[in-house]
Amino acid sequence: MTQSKKIVLVIEDEEPILGVIAFKLKQEGFEVITARTADQALEYMEDIPNIDFIWLDHYLEGDRNGLEFVEVVKRPDSNWRSVPIFLISNTSYPEKHQAYISLGVERYYTKSNHSLAAVVKDLKHELNGDS
Amino acid sequence: MSPYDVAADDLHLFKQAVDSAYDHIVITDLHGTIIYANKAACQTTGYALHEIIGNTPRLWGGLMEPAYYKKMWTTIKEKKLPFIGEVTNMRKDGNLYTAEVRISPMIDKATKEPMYFVGIERDITDKKESDMIKTEFVSLASHQLRTPLSTLNWYSEILLGGDLGGLNDSQSQYINEIYDATRRMIGTVNDLLNMSRIELGKIRIESQMTDIREIVQGALADNGKAVTQKKLTIKTKYTKGSYKIAIDPQAIGVIITNLIANAIKYTPPSGTITITTSKDDLHVNLIVEDNGYGIPKLQQRQIFSKFFRADNIKPHATAGTGLGLYITKAFVEFVQGTIRFESTENKGTTFYVRLPLTYNTKHRVVKPTAWIGPHDTK
Numbered sequence: 001m002t003q004s005k006k007i008v009l010v011i012e013d014e015e016p017i018l019g020v021i022a023f024k025l026k027q028e029g030f031e032v033i034t035a036r037t038a039d040q041a042l043e044y045m046e047d048i049p050n051i052d053f054i055w056l057d058h059y060l061e062g063d064r065n066g067l068e069f070v071e072v073v074k075r076p077d078s079n080w081r082s083v084p085i086f087l088i089s090n091t092s093y094p095e096k097h098q099a100y101i102s103l104g105v106e107r108y109y110t111k112s113n114h115s116l117a118a119v120v121k122d123l124k125h126e127l128n129g130d131s
Numbered sequence: 132m133s134p135y136d137v138a139a140d141d142l143h144l145f146k147q148a149v150d151s152a153y154d155h156i157v158i159t160d161l162h163g164t165i166i167y168a169n170k171a172a173c174q175t176t177g178y179a180l181h182e183i184i185g186n187t188p189r190l191w192g193g194l195m196e197p198a199y200y201k202k203m204w205t206t207i208k209e210k211k212l213p214f215i216g217e218v219t220n221m222r223k224d225g226n227l228y229t230a231e232v233r234i235s236p237m238i239d240k241a242t243k244e245p246m247y248f249v250g251i252e253r254d255i256t257d258k259k260e261s262d263m264i265k266t267e268f269v270s271l272a273s274h275q276l277r278t279p280l281s282t283l284n285w286y287s288e289i290l291l292g293g294d295l296g297g298l299n300d301s302q303s304q305y306i307n308e309i310y311d312a313t314r315r316m317i318g319t320v321n322d323l324l325n326m327s328r329i330e331l332g333k334i335r336i337e338s339q340m341t342d343i344r345e346i347v348q349g350a351l352a353d354n355g356k357a358v359t360q361k362k363l364t365i366k367t368k369y370t371k372g373s374y375k376i377a378i379d380p381q382a383i384g385v386i387i388t389n390l391i392a393n394a395i396k397y398t399p400p401s402g403t404i405t406i407t408t409s410k411d412d413l414h415v416n417l418i419v420e421d422n423g424y425g426i427p428k429l430q431q432r433q434i435f436s437k438f439f440r441a442d443n444i445k446p447h448a449t450a451g452t453g454l455g456l457y458i459t460k461a462f463v464e465f466v467q468g469t470i471r472f473e474s475t476e477n478k479g480t481t482f483y484v485r486l487p488l489t490y491n492t493k494h495r496v497v498k499p500t501a502w503i504g505p506h507d508t509k
Contacts, residue, residue, distance in 0.1 A: 014278060020285045027294055090277035098337065112277045112317045116285045117292070 006052040006127055007031045011041045011069065013061045017111075021055065024116045028124070037062030038069035045073075051083055053127060056105075058089035058096065067099060074104045084126055088119060155230070155252040158237075161208070161245060163187040175230070175254050177223030188250065191220045194227075207236045207248055218252075228256045263331070270327040273320045280320065283313040311356070315450060318392075322454040325385065326437070329461045334382075336465055341380040343387070343408055343415075344369060350391040361400040373410035376488060382462040383486070386470075389455040390419040390482050396448050397480070398423030414468075414485050422479035431474060435460040443476060 008030045012018040015036075022032045033048065035041035038060055045051060054073070058066040066087060073080045087100050087108040097108045106126060109119055132140075149156055155175040158167040168183045176183070176191040183190065195218060206214040213235040219227055230252040236245035287310035289295065291303070298306065328334055347367060351358065358365060394404045398421045407418040426434055426441050433439045438453040463470045468486035 014282070016282045017278070017285065020282070020289060024285075024289065024294070090274060090281060098335070110277075111281045112284060113321070115288055117288065 005029065005031045007033065007048065007050060008053045008055055008123075009033045009035065009041060009044060009048075009051045010055040011035045011038065011060060011066070012055070012057040013037075013059060014057075017057075020116065024120060025055075028120050036060065038064035038066070038072075041069060042072065045080055049079070051080070053123060054083055054085040055123070056085055056087050056089075057111075058087065058091045067096070067103070070100060070103045070105060086119070086123060086126075088114075155254070157183070157188065157250045159187070159248045159250065161247070163189075163248075166247070172252075175222070175228070175252060176220070191222065192218060194219055194221060203234065207234050208245060211236050211238060211243075211245055217255075220252075228254055229259045231255050266327045266330045269323050270331070273324045273327070276320050277317070280313055280317050283309065284317065287313060314353070319452055322452050322458060325458045325462075326454055329458065334462070334465050336379045336382065338377050339380055341376060341378050341383055343374040343376065343383065343417075346380075346384050346387045347391065347406055350388045353388070354392055354395045357395050361395075361398070361402070363395065363398060363401070364403040366403065366405040368405070368407040370407075370409040373408040373415055376410065376415050378415065378486060378488065379466050382466045385462045386459050386484060386486075387417065387419075389459040390417075390484070393455055394419050394421040394423065394480075396451070397421070397444050399447070402479075410488075413489070414487055417484040417486070418481060419484075420479065420481040425476040425478055425480050426472075426474040427476050431472075434472070435470075 006029075008025050010018060010021050010025070010032060012021060012034070013036050018034050018036065022034055025032045033044050033051070035044055039062055041054075056066045056069065060066060060069070066089065070085060072078065073083065073085070075081070081104070085105045087097070087105050088111050089108070090111045100108055107122065150169050152169055152171060155172040156167075156169045157165050157172050159165050165183055165186055165188065168180060172183060173180055178190060199216070203214050203216065206212050213233060215231075215233050217229065218232050219229050221227055232250060232252050234248055234250045237247040237249060238244065239246045287306050290298065290306050291310060344367075351365060357363075391404070391406065398404060402422050405418070405420045407416075407420075409416045424444050424447060427443055430439075430441045434441065435456050436453075437457045439457075440451055440453040444451075460470055463484060463486070466486055468484060470482065470484045472480055472482045474480035
C-alpha cells in the first residue's frame with residue numbers, strides 16, 4: 001500500500017455491482033476493501049483502522065441493513081464516527097434517505113440514476129475537501 | 132284515474148325508486164339537516180333511519196380538511212352548482228369507508244335560490260383498496276427492476292469509457308444501444324415509481340440549498356446525445372440569485388428534468404430550447420421554451436392527465452409513458468407552486484413554473500372531504 005492511496009470500504013450485496021464498483025475505484029487509484037454484510041464490514045474496520053471512506057448500499061446480505069450499520073458506526077463512542085459515508089442505493093423512499101442523513105451520512109445517491117464516474121468524482125471531492 | 136291519482140302514483144314510484152336505490156341518497160335543508168335518507172344510507176353508514184333524520188351528515192363525516200368543506204359549500208350554495216368529490220367517512224361501528232360523493236342543489240324556480248341539497252354517495256372502499264394494491268405492486272416491481280438496470284448501466288458505462296481497452300466501431304455502437312436502452316428503462320421505472328409514490332401519498336417535501344444550474348446541466352447531459360444528433364441550440368439564462376435557492380431538491384429535480392427532456396424530445400432538428408430562471412422575494416420562476424411540435428389546441432386540456440400523449444408527437448417519438456407532465460404537475464403542487472403553458476402546434480411550447488421559496492414542509496395535498504353542515508366549515 002502506498003501512502004497516497006486512500007482506502008475505500010465498499011459494502012454492497014449484489015456481486016456484479018460490487019465487482020464493477022471495485023474495478024472503477026481501483027482504476028481511479030483507490031485501495032478497495034469489499035464486504036457484503038454489515039458484520040463483515042465491521043470486522044474489517046476493526047482490523048484496518050485507517051479506512052478513509054465508506055461506500056454503502058441499503059439492502060445488504062446478513063441480518064443488518066445499511067441503516068443499522070450506520071447506527072453502529074456513528075455511535076457517540078465509535079472510533080469511526082468521522083469516516084465519511086456515501087449511501088448509494090436503489091431504495092427510493094425519501095424517509096429512508098432522511099434517516100441516513102440525520103445519522104450523519106454525507107450524501108445519498110439513487111444507484112440507477114447516477115453514473116459511476118459521477119459518484120467517484122464526488123467521492124474524490126469529498127476526500128480532498130477533508131484532507 | 133284522476134290527475135291526482137296519477138300524480139300520487141308517480142310520486143309513489145319515484146319515492147320507491149329512491150328508497151331502494153343502490154346508492155346512498157340523503158336530502159338536507161339549507162343548513163345540512165337531513166330530512167330524508169334512503170335504505171342504502173342506513174346500510175352504508177350503519178345508522179338507523181331515526182338516528183339519521185334530523186341530524187347532519189357529520190354523523191358519519193367531518194373527518195376531512197376544513198378547506199374542502201368550504202369549497203363544497205361555496206360550490207353548492209353560492210355558485211349553485213353540483214359538487215363532486217371523494218370522502219373518507221366513518222360507519223357507526225368505527226370502520227372507515229371511502230365514497231364518491233355528488234351533491235346537487237335543488238333550486239327554487241321562483242327565487243333561483245337553493246332550497247334543499249341532494250347528496251348521493253357510492254361506497255368505493257373495495258375499489259380503492261384494489262387500486263392501492265396495484266400501486267404498491269408497481270412500487271415493489273420498480274424497485275426490483277432497478278438492481279439489474281444498475282448493473283447494465285454501470286457495466287456499459289465502463290465498457291464505453293474504454294476502461295477495459297478501446298472498442299471497434301461496431302462494438303461501440305452495440306454497447307451504446309444497450310446503454311441507451313438501459314437509460315430509457317431507468318427513466319420509465321422512475322416515472323412508475325414517482326406515479327406510485329404520488330398515489331400512495333409518499334412524497335415528502337424538504338427544503339435544502341439546491342443549485343438549479345446543476346440540475347439543468349444534469350438534465351441536458353442526460354439528453355446530450357439527442358441534442359447533438361438533432362443539432363439543437365440550447366440557451367440558458369439565470370438572473371442573479373435565481374439559481375442557488377432553498378427548495379425541495381427532489382421536486383425541483385423532477386420538474387426541471389421532465390420539462391427539459393420533453394422540450395428536447397418534442398423539438399425537431401435545428402430547433403432552439405431556452406431555459407430561464409428568475410427570482411423575486413417570494414418565488415422562483417422557471418421557463419422552458421421550445422420551438423417544437425407544440426400541443427394541438429383540442430388536446431391541451433388533457434396534457435397533464437396520466438398516460439396522456441398528444442396525437443401529433445406519437446409519430447416523432449414512439450417511446451413515452453405519458454407520465455412526465457402528470458408527475459411534473461403533481462410535484463409542482465406538492466411544493467405549492469403553479470404550472471401553466473402556452474402552445475401552438477408546429478410553433479412550439481413554453482412552460483411557466485412558479486414555485487414559492489418558503490412553504491410549509493409538512494404540506495400535504497388536501498383530500499376531498501365529507502359532507503357536513505355550514506356551521507362546520509369554520
